[in-house]
Amino acid sequence: MTAPYYSDELVTLYLGDALDLLPTIEHVDHFIADPPYSEHVHGAARSRVMRDNDRGGKYGADFRRNVDLGFTHLTDEFRAFLAAEAARVTSRWVIVFSDTEGAHLWAEALEDNGLDYVRTGAWIKRGSTPQFSGDRPATGFESLTICHPTGRKRWNGGGAHAVWDVPIVLNRARADKSERVHPTQKPLALMGSLINQFTDFGETILDPVAGSGTTGVAAKRLGRKAILIERDEKHCEAAAHRLESEQTQLVPVTAQERFDFGALA
Ligand SMILES: C[S@@+](CC[C@H](N)C(=O)[O-])C[C@H]1O[C@@H](n2cnc3c(N)ncnc32)[C@H](O)[C@@H]1O
Incomplete structure (x- = not known):
């Protein structure tokens, strides 16, 4: 395995191509990824x-x-590769963001590799761009394809719906360090909410298309471990910078204590 670009007690970030690096990873608890869209x-x-x-x-x-x-953009080959690797390395939840038009392709690809399809969730992109042309409705949400290996499933969300209503990351600084440093950066509160509901303290989450490392920052804030891969050096640098300034959480905390969930429904 190549030397990490950044590492601390909880998070390891690799600069490189997921095609080369993913096959070197043996096992993780969860796979949470936000690949390029179609x-x-x-x-x-x-x-x-x-x-x-x-x-x-x-x-x-x-x-x-x-x-x-x-x-x-995402190719069929890269989707098939990520789905196969997710099924190979993950013992619990596999969660993949996509445009809604491509969500069924993710469900199919993950099922083809033996995972159970559980649900398609939605991130309601509060504050997202209106349809400037005015001739059709704008896209207001993104999909999350949620899968799991066959067998017993559990999460910490009780009876909650698979809907997360969270403001987009604006192109200006916010108190919770969610300042936008990546063109398609996910909100920290969204990733914190997912990690809180689907994973447990001390578990390991893999994000092989990490961008600016939001999954890793949220994981670190909640005392989860994360393995991140990103092939663009400038995004890696941004991720490392964000991770460096995030305090390591070594005892269990609730997400409520660590994120501004004021905006969540
Ligand atoms: C949608 S963005 C992820 C954004 C991230 N969730 C965040 O909050 O910053 C997808 C990222 O995948 C990276 N990527 C695309 N193909 C890759 C590959 N083969 N290996 C590693 N990273 C890749 C891109 O450089 C991009 O930064």
Whole structure:
């Protein structure tokens, strides 16, 4: 295994390609991943209105930054690879974010590798971008495909719904360190909520497409271990910086104590 880019008592971050590094991982408790979205979503990011904006249209440079996601879309091969690896290494929950159009493909791929499909959840993206063209409804949520190996399942969420209503990460500093450093960064409160509900103190979570390391930051805050892989050095650097400034949690805490859940339904 290659040397970590960053490590502490709970989190290890590798700079490299998941295609090379995932096969070297033997076992984790949970797999929580936010892979690149399908070509449809990346392609849609370059609609006519947005291309106009690229040329200096009415929404200006900030909007242009949103358009360029800076990484390539998901391929069928990469989905199949991640699904097979998730099934191989994970003993408990497998949770994969996707655009809603691709959620059934994730369920199929994970089931093909022997996992039980449990539920499709939704992250309601509070405060997300409206449909600027005005000719159709805007996308307001993302899907989470939730799977588990066959056998007994348990979570800490009781009878709660698989719906998480959490504000998006804005492009400005927030008190809870969720300042946006990655174009598709997940909110810390969202990842904290998932980790609190699906995993237990001391367990290990794998995120092989870690971006700015939100899964790792939330894990560290709740006393879970995390293994992160990210192939873009600038995202790795951002992740390492976020992880460094996060205190190691060595005793069990409730997520309520550690996250601002004011926005959660
Ligand atoms: C949707 S983003 C994850 C964002 C992350 N959840 C966060 O909060 O910052 C997906 C990430 O996967 C990375 N990625 C794509 N293909 C990869 C691969 N083969 N190996 C490792 N990382 C990869 C991209 O560079 C990108 O940063």
